[in-house]
Amino acid sequence: ILNVEQSPQSLHVQEGDSTNFTCSFPSSNFYALHWYRWETAKSPEALFVMTLNGDEKKKGRISATLNTKEGYSYLYIKGSQPEDSATYLCARTGTASKLTFGTGTRLQVTL
């Protein structure tokens, strides 16, 4: 894997559904994996920063896991709510502090 890739590109779920997205990234020279939540016309909001293989982080109904050896991270949302509708971005840092972003997963949660 040469770039940071995210799947799916978009997702439409019903309120109460649980869902997950994937972020794939180059595992060489890896330092940290960042997840952001981005609502239209607002600042991207930092959700998690993970560095260690096997890391799991949780914030309310949202959690994330990290596999640095195979180069992927999952973001899970349990019991989706309409306010979870946003674009979820993952980004990788390597030897430098710059973020290299994926294309994002656009989530829409309907009643």
Place this chain on the structure above:
Amino acid sequence: EPEVTQTPSHQVTQMGQEVILRCVPISNHLYFYWYRQILGQKVEFLVSFYNNEISEKSEIFDDQFSVERPDGSNFTLKIRSTKLEDSAMYFCASSEQGRSNEQYFGPGTRLTVT
């Protein structure tokens, strides 16, 4: 809660004109960044700034671009002679430390070059 602010929210300019995009990072942060997103594309890194100098820049950040921290609070991005392809959303970000820290983003400036 401290936040990164950016002005203006939207800037329209003619090709060849100079623009300055302004950012006020979070006050105790030491690392500053500019990113941009061209419509339909990924958010891409432009430049990072630490200790009053550029620490890294991308291929995009050519001689037409410059950054400055003119005082203790502002962080600016200048584009000397704008091109149509510079039209994008420009984001400023800051962090307390380097690569292991969260970067806090501003709401962005939408630059439209006509």
